[in-house]
Amino acid sequence: MSTTTKGLKLADILTTIVIAVVFGIIYKVWGPLYDFVKVFGFHLDQLIYGMWFIAASVAYLLIRKPGVALLAEIAASSGELIMGSEWGLEVLIYGVIQGLLAEVVFAAFRYKRFDVLVVSLGAIGATIGSLVMDFYKGYIGALAPWNMALFLIARFVGAVVISGFFAVSLVKALEKTGVTQMLRPASKDDYDALDR
Amino acid sequence: MKPIVAVERLRLKFPGKDTLLFKDLSLTIYEGEKVLLLGPSGCGKSTLLQVLSGLIPHSIDVPMKAERLQLPANWGYVFQDPDAQFCMPFADEEIAFALENIGVPRSEMHHRIQTLLEKVGLFIEPHTDIHTLSGGMKQRLALASVLALEPDVLFLDEPTAMIDEEGTKEIWQTVKRIAKEKTVIIVEHKIDHVIDFVDRIVLFNDDGEIIADDKAQTVFANYKDIIASQGIWYPGVWEEYMVKRQRRKTESSGEKRIYLRQFQGYRSNEVKIRVEEATVHAGEWIAVTGKNGAGKSTLLHALMKLIRTDGTYELYGKDSKQLKQLHRLLAFVFQNPEFQFVTNSVREELAYSLRLEKRKEEEIAETVEGLLRQFHLYEQQDQHPYQLSMGQKRRLSVAASIVSGQQIFLLDEPTFGQDAKNTFALLELLESYRRQGTTIIMVTHDENIVKHFATRRWVIEDGRLVKEEWIPSHSSTTAALLV
Amino acid sequence: MKWNIVYRETWLHHTNPTLKLIVLVFLFIAVLFVHNPNVLINFSLALLLLFMLYTGYPWKFLLLLFLPFFLIFVSTASSMMMFGEGTKTWFRWGLIHVTEESFLRGVHLGFRALSFALLGLLFSLTTRPVRLFYSLMQQLKLKPKYAYSFLAAVRLLPIMLEEFQTVHNALKVRGTASHGWMEKIKRYAIPLLSQSIRRAQRIAVAMEAKRFSSSTKRTFYYEIGFSKYDIALVALFALVAAAAYYTGVHYPYIPVTDVR
Ligand SMILES: Nc1ncnc2c1ncn2[C@@H]1O[C@H](COP(=O)(O)OP(=O)(O)OP(=O)(O)O)[C@@H](O)[C@H]1O
Ligand SMILES: Nc1ncnc2c1ncn2[C@@H]1O[C@H](COP(=O)(O)OP(=O)(O)OP(=O)(O)O)[C@@H](O)[C@H]1O
Numbered sequence: 001m002s003t004t005t006k007g008l009k010l011a012d013i014l015t016t017i018v019i020a021v022v023f024g025i026i027y028k029v030w031g032p033l034y035d036f037v038k039v040f041g042f043h044l045d046q047l048i049y050g051m052w053f054i055a056a057s058v059a060y061l062l063i064r065k066p067g068v069a070l071l072a073e074i075a076a077s078s079g080e081l082i083m084g085s086e087w088g089l090e091v092l093i094y095g096v097i098q099g100l101l102a103e104v105v106f107a108a109f110r111y112k113r114f115d116v117l118v119v120s121l122g123a124i125g126a127t128i129g130s131l132v133m134d135f136y137k138g139y140i141g142a143l144a145p146w147n148m149a150l151f152l153i154a155r156f157v158g159a160v161v162i163s164g165f166f167a168v169s170l171v172k173a174l175e176k177t178g179v180t181q182m183l184r185p186a187s188k189d190d191y192d193a194l195d196r
Numbered sequence: 197m198k199p200i201v202a203v204e205r206l207r208l209k210f211p212g213k214d215t216l217l218f219k220d221l222s223l224t225i226y227e228g229e230k231v232l233l234l235g236p237s238g239c240g241k242s243t244l245l246q247v248l249s250g251l252i253p254h255s256i257d258v259p260m261k262a263e264r265l266q267l268p269a270n271w272g273y274v275f276q277d278p279d280a281q282f283c284m285p286f287a288d289e290e291i292a293f294a295l296e297n298i299g300v301p302r303s304e305m306h307h308r309i310q311t312l313l314e315k316v317g318l319f320i321e322p323h324t325d326i327h328t329l330s331g332g333m334k335q336r337l338a339l340a341s342v343l344a345l346e347p348d349v350l351f352l353d354e355p356t357a358m359i360d361e362e363g364t365k366e367i368w369q370t371v372k373r374i375a376k377e378k379t380v381i382i383v384e385h386k387i388d389h390v391i392d393f394v395d396r397i398v399l400f401n402d403d404g405e406i407i408a409d410d411k412a413q414t415v416f417a418n419y420k421d422i423i424a425s426q427g428i429w430y431p432g433v434w435e436e437y438m439v440k441r442q443r444r445k446t447e448s449s450g451e452k453r454i455y456l457r458q459f460q461g462y463r464s465n466e467v468k469i470r471v472e473e474a475t476v477h478a479g480e481w482i483a484v485t486g487k488n489g490a491g492k493s494t495l496l497h498a499l500m501k502l503i504r505t506d507g508t509y510e511l512y513g514k515d516s517k518q519l520k521q522l523h524r525l526l527a528f529v530f531q532n533p534e535f536q537f538v539t540n541s542v543r544e545e546l547a548y549s550l551r552l553e554k555r556k557e558e559e560i561a562e563t564v565e566g567l568l569r570q571f572h573l574y575e576q577q578d579q580h581p582y583q584l585s586m587g588q589k590r591r592l593s594v595a596a597s598i599v600s601g602q603q604i605f606l607l608d609e610p611t612f613g614q615d616a617k618n619t620f621a622l623l624e625l626l627e628s629y630r631r632q633g634t635t636i637i638m639v640t641h642d643e644n645i646v647k648h649f650a651t652r653r654w655v656i657e658d659g660r661l662v663k664e665e666w667i668p669s670h671s672s673t674t675a676a677l678l679v
Numbered sequence: 680m681k682w683n684i685v686y687r688e689t690w691l692h693h694t695n696p697t698l699k700l701i702v703l704v705f706l707f708i709a710v711l712f713v714h715n716p717n718v719l720i721n722f723s724l725a726l727l728l729l730f731m732l733y734t735g736y737p738w739k740f741l742l743l744l745f746l747p748f749f750l751i752f753v754s755t756a757s758s759m760m761m762f763g764e765g766t767k768t769w770f771r772w773g774l775i776h777v778t779e780e781s782f783l784r785g786v787h788l789g790f791r792a793l794s795f796a797l798l799g800l801l802f803s804l805t806t807r808p809v810r811l812f813y814s815l816m817q818q819l820k821l822k823p824k825y826a827y828s829f830l831a832a833v834r835l836l837p838i839m840l841e842e843f844q845t846v847h848n849a850l851k852v853r854g855t856a857s858h859g860w861m862e863k864i865k866r867y868a869i870p871l872l873s874q875s876i877r878r879a880q881r882i883a884v885a886m887e888a889k890r891f892s893s894s895t896k897r898t899f900y901y902e903i904g905f906s907k908y909d910i911a912l913v914a915l916f917a918l919v920a921a922a923a924y925y926t927g928v929h930y931p932y933i934p935v936t937d938v939r
């Protein structure tokens with residue numbers, strides 16, 4: 001019986017943005033952590049880079065509607081920006097591109113599948129987005145080949161682990177708390193039960 | 197009279213429950229009526245209000261259907277929880293948000309905001325951070341922003357649930373003043389304040405059926421027995437109850453449990469509560485009273501050491517600093533029941549402490565079963581704590597925290613939003629604990645509870661314990677009656 | 680973001696937030712195409728000056744804020760310096776290979792990160808979220824349902840930080856069994872997230888109860904337009920960019936014009 005409006009409903013948007021902003025806080029604290037790990041060298045830092053894609057995965061798994069992955073990444077990075085990120089405006093642009101590529105992956109599955117595989121592919125999409133930016137901004141292409149290979153592998157693996165597997169387990173735990181029930185339309189069975 | 201809100205044969209069921217909350221319920225409300233929906237806790241009053249306003253199913257997706265549904269065009273809604281209804285950070289912006297929604301030109305807004313604030317008796321600088329307002333002020337602001345919509349129909353869901361006597365009176369006076377011409381549909385347990393305002397009462401039973409629907413006086417005159425058997429508040433219920441109930445026995449003070457001297461509790465580095473000196477014994481029931489914002493909750497938080505404290509605080513003669521795991525000695529109930537839920541179902545919530553103590557599974561199951569029945573939560577046992585009605589949440593929070601046999605209870609308004617039946621049952625239960633020597637320190641706004649159950653009263657004013665008062669007991673016999 | 684710090688409102692606070700965002704994003708993209716370190720250094724220094732003079736915050740606070748940025752500068756610069764490719768070797772030790780090219784590229788990257796950071800700070804320190812989203816609705820026709828959702832989220836930020844304390848208190852009152860750190864993170868993360876979702880839902884309901892809808896035409900409490908400060912903003916940044924370019928090309932510090 002829910003009214004079908006064009007695009008996302010207010011409740012969907014608000015929920016997406018609010019959880020994205022929670023992740024925005026995590027994104028912000030992730031910055032110093034990332035720098036700290038960087039000290040160990042060998043691109044160990046790249047293993048935790050994937051955290052910056054998690055808002056897209058979690059929002060998509062929770063709300064399950066077109067557009068939320070992109071919206072979540074934008075909102076999370078704006079939140080990070082508003083809190084005074086060390087990377088400044090950069091985070092916003094990265095957020096847009098990462099979200100966009102994750103969204104493309106989810107769209108390719110027609111927003112019908114919500115499992116580890118799809119979200120991991122989404123994370124890989126977001127990783128590619130971040131790399132595109134890095135090639136422009138950070139002259140990544142000029143790294144020594146062995147170094148660059150290490151860099152790429154670390155980032156992709158980290159993304160799949162954090163924004164793929166970890167995101168799925170997080171959403172599973174959230175589903176147990178019953179909040180997701182409010183986010184998804186009531187099933188047809190429930191409507192049928194009204195006539196019993 | 198013209199009907200303004202109507203449902204016919206409403207059916208509604210929450211997902212995952214096997215019974216319908218409403219089965220073929222019909223109700224028509226006419227223009228200008230002031231209607232009170234009265235019923236036991238959990239019967240579906242809040243849900244019905246949301247259906248009548250159209251919030252269900254438009255904004256909240258709950259499976260429902262009705263043969264006919266007439267919704268008002270212009271309406272406003274004041275929610276039970278003051279914090280759940282604001283969407284902007286400042287008072288003026290909050291009212292402006294409503295004005296924007298109905299397209300009031302910007303040039304008129306400042307003026308309108310001023311007028312609205314005056315109308316509800318909220319005399320503050322319009323650009324005030326909502327966070328800094330007290331509970332009563334927040335509800336008044338909520339009213340102002342609802343009035344900004346110029347509603348014909350007002351839905352009020354226990355707008356004074358967390359507000360002190362004085363504030364409650366003021367809010368209802370405000371409502372009476374501003375809503376003369378409007379249709380008003382009210383859900384409220386504390387009926388004393390609204391009884392002379394409403395002209396029609398719709399009475400519900402436990403199963404969400406309408407059992408009476410008539411003029412206010414008629415309902416109280418003709419359906420008294422039904423009201424009483426359903427455990428709903430009605431005027432004079434306390435007096436009748438006290439006759440049935442035998443009087444509390446005055447105990448000589450037992451062992452010393454708590455000793456405080458120059459005890460202070462801090463919130464963001466400010467002293468928010470101070471107790472010069474106080475001693476509490478076994479078998480005492482202390483009612484903590486005071487205005488909204490006086491510091492009652494802060495006192496309990498300090499006793500539980502949830503906030504920074506200093507001064508002397510002894511428990512069972514030992515310095516509290518040396519005691520770890522205070523939760524084994526003190527049972528604590530937060531003012532907002534949602535603050536203490538840590539599991540995903542009612543049943544688990546009750547079992548939580550017992551599990552931590554590694555009790556045997558059979559024993560846990562048995563205890564939980566008993567509690568579910570005692571607190572009228574049996575049907576809800578598989579629900580998530582957040583999916584309960586206001587009164588049910590409250591009961592669960594109390595039940596879950598007193599299960600593991602602590603000897604001192606710290607309870608923050610455990611009876612608000614509760615119907616008569618559950619209030620008395622809870623009070624009797626606490627009384628039986630007290631008789632066995634449990635110490636109860638309980639925040640309440642209800643003078644009847646102070647008068648009839650407490651042995652002592654602490655008055656908090658501006659963050660200080662300013663007065664202690666022993667309540668004389670009326671006579672002395674043993675054993676209490678249960679309703 | 681509410682920093683509980685007293686600040687002075689400067690002219691930058693009074694510019695149109697949308698225009699400011701567009702100008703700064705434009706500069707961000709422009710910086711991506713600057714490969715001459717001389718130009719970039721000049722530009723970064725000019726931004727630093729603006730940051731110190733026109734954000735209106737006390738110097739101590741600005742310095743404190745700046746500290747992590749310095750770290751970014753060093754870390755960004757160093758990894759390129761040590762592992763980048765190049766021909767003129769300066770230093771080699773195991774895998775570390777510093778060449779002239781990689782060194783300069785590193786320096787350039789450091790300044791680039793610095794200028795991005797400054798652009799971001801210039802924006803976030805001088806823009807109130809309420810003004811930004813009202814402006815986006817009015818100038819860029821951002822849909823109100825998005826704008827107000829963002830505003831609600833900003834309002835919820837401090838409340839969500841308090842929520843952490845609430846969860847902590849609940850566990851203290853009810854007691855916890857001691858588990859590993861994974862368990863602990865979950866004990867906090869799950870309630871925090873589920874609470875925010877619930878909050879968001881309730882606010883959405885409250886907003887619709889106030890008859891918020893995207894379809895009807897709405898008026899605005901704050902009308903954000905343009906003023907002389909906006910002309911000043913565009914003029915100033917054009918001037919800064921031109922000056923940085925001109926001096927960078929004609930009076931270089933380092934004899935390199937392209938680090939690629
Ligand atoms: N989301 C939900 N899922 C399942 N059951 C629910 C949900 N929300 C409410 N209920 C159940 O529906 C019933 C009616 O709830 P409602 O909040 O309308 O009660 P109420 O009459 O307002 O009670 P109170 O006086 O205690 O506030 C309760 O038994 C409650 O447990
Ligand atoms: N978390 C908090 N942080 C800072 N100040 C607080 C906090 N909670 C309460 N206060 C302040 O402490 C004072 C006492 O508040 P408290 O909640 O103890 O009042 P109360 O007597 O319980 O009121 P009520 O009857 O409304 O529950 C108030 O001025 C309030 O604004």
Ligand SMILES: [Mg+2]
Pocket residue numbers: 241242243276585586587
């Ligand atoms: Mg209710």
Ligand SMILES: [Mg+2]
Pocket residue numbers: 492493494531608
């Ligand atoms: Mg209180």
